Amino acid sequence: MVAEQGTVWLSPPGMQEGSIDFAQNIPELLHIHLPLSHFSSSEFDNDTGNCAIDALGYEEAYEDPLLAEIGYAVASELKAETSAGGLLVESLASSLAARLLQKRTSAPRTQLLPCRTHQGLDQRRLSRVLDYIDTNLEGDLSLECMAMIACLSKYHFARAFRQAVGDSPHRYVSARRLERAKALLIRSDRPLVDIALSLNFSSQANFTRAFKQATGHAPGRYRQAAGYVHPSPL
Template identity: 30%
Template sequence: MNNPISHQDVFGILKDAGATILRSVDIGNGLFAAQWFNQNGEAAYDQPGHHTFSVYLNGGEAVQRIDKHGAQVGGAPGKICLLPEDHRSRWNIPQKLEMFHLYFDSQKIKSLALQIFDRDPRQVDLQDLTFEADAYAENILKHVILPLDWSERANKLALSSAGDLLLIHILKNYSQTQQNMPPVTGGLPPSICKKIADYLDSHFGDSISIDTMASLAGYSSFHFARMFKESFALPPHRYLEQLRIKKSKEMLRAKVTPLAQIAIACGYSSQAHFTARFKNAVGLTPKQFQKL
């Protein structure tokens, strides 16, 4: 997948410094994620123009940050770094490590600050953090983001939702917008529920993000996700997955469309991926279901 960020940013500098990109994904709406392997290298960032949220996955204990604040040592699995768009830093990487990066632009984080915290976007000032413990971010990564196949269209909604959860977490804990989130009571109005249900029924095979659905409903993505679950008893990505399985069953019963075409029509990138998801949900492969 092409890198939508400029060559002089964290992504481009790491690549030029010899780090290995294991996988990356453009989540959309100002979010980009990457998984890196690096060893015996150095990196220097000078106002990269975007924010970077890093989580160590393996190694990192010997990593050093060397800049005007003095030397800091002590990365480790689960530790995070937050590098604002205007920060400057130098890094020494003497041993092997693996990291996750979430890149996001200023417009994305300011939009969330306005929608969720009702704060002036100009007040958003992210902290510059190095080697902090963050169990919440580590759990989101381990249980949601890392297990997903980032290349699958069907996973875009789950990635988008997880990315927004991390950004809300960053806003709550690592910026000047710290405050309790306003409570959300009740679900979506019936008219909005019908609008969203009709949209998903017509576009279930498309690559759908949480921001697209929220915009259609007229809510922030964070509030929409919570209200959607209240109304439909499922998170948006789970509801969409169940809808795709339901639609695929209808096609399988008709015995007209080949399996490979059913897979693509229902939002899966391949027949193998469709078969795995279908069996996990139904307990049978599509062929076994069709024979019954």
Template identity: 40%
Template sequence: MTSSFRPSIYIVHDIIVYYLICSSPQALVTRGKPMILLADANRKYPNSRLLVSSADRGWQSIYAELRTHPAGRLASHTQPNVEIVIALHDSKDGCVIRTNGGRRERTRPTIGTIWLVPAGLCHEEIELSTPMGKTLHLYLPTQPFDLLADQYDLPKPLGHSVQYRGGLNDELIHQIGLSVAAEMARETSTGRMFAETAALMLAAQLSHNYLDPTLLVPSPRRKPTENVRLRRVLDYIDENLENEISVADLADVAALSTFHFARMFTALMGLPPRKYVSRRRLENAMKMLASSNLPLAEVAHRSRFSSQAAFSRAFHRVTGVTPGEYRRLVR
């Protein structure tokens, strides 16, 4: 029995909504990553059969492939990326035995069974007692994890702290995996945006539920005065997204000189004030598109763009789709 590539529409919608809250798609782009992720897969599973992959999709923050595996043993060495393996086929009498650092686990693969491999794992041995049917492999670089850590003041390194575990049943990861598999099987115009979103959602789910706390390094604490100033500035930005906002205005809110404010803000938020304001305006525009019937020209005006055309170009550059396409996608 095989698993159908029919993801829950509610899960897909939740991924998009989560993505709006967390970050912009542009923040996830890493040039050259697909080839590095592809090299990981080919090196680790040289004898398996590759059915389909995302190698030609242009996805930057996730690499996916569907494989079948023969019975036998294999050994892999250090891989720099997080790997998520999802069984899409039952194995009635089969068994997967994984060994790492003296740890040994034995799992019977059924549809939806999940195995996790953290980034930086030094040595892993895998034994398959019988051939494995369709198996989905997802590779995540550490960048989506670092983005979450920077955004929410989380300890690092998240990607290297993912638990080495097998035999998991996580419906959210399973549904995201099915959605990625469906996109590989039939490419859509919004596939790249979905892939970047799925990468961030997977990183968030792993960071929330499957980290080894002994491997985390606490993030440096902010000074209390910096927290107060930053909160005032962020609140001011959110309250004035539809108005003109200058760096000088934000410096006044923080009670700092423009120079010192810009340095403080960039150090704490990971991007300059102007880029942060632009990102928040884009996120606000996405929410307006998803939850209102405002004309696109009005959304562009409220987002402080000089014209609807300028808004559409900026929106497409960041998300990969036009405002109109995005509105149809989320409704």
């Protein structure tokens, strides 16, 4: 749970329902629920297991700038959904779990930190991942599937991908989807709402906002400027 000012409340599994009293009004409050799978050994390529979850203790009203930034990023995505928002939230969830293991556990840090790995994305793995992304731009893309293709945990895949490509998975996918949108606008007369939904935008309005932000033009105006002409009926 993250308040607007960056104050954090941590409630681990097994806590009974309770209440929190606030001394003053808080404009925004974000509840983040992490599945237990985010703390599994396969998530971090080590043997954290149940000991990591058991080591998490209840804490109230503490400050953690990194957790606050993660919360702000999640809230921003909820307010203005993007085409690769699912990938962003998946990556943020992994970072959030890692931060909790690193800073908020009572067990020795050496037992809970993700194992360092020298395993990255060589050219063969990177090519497989990029081919998978291009093939599935008009469909669902998940960080988990990309990581499986690269034979890495989600936590390490996101970092290895950034090192190899120079951008995070969700930013790369967002850019590729916008490029695909440009091609669809120029080469076809598909309705804008159809293009928006096929590229995983939640609505035509969100597609229009993202497209205009990236290109300076609304999709319809971009199509007109590109000179698309409806084919004449036979």
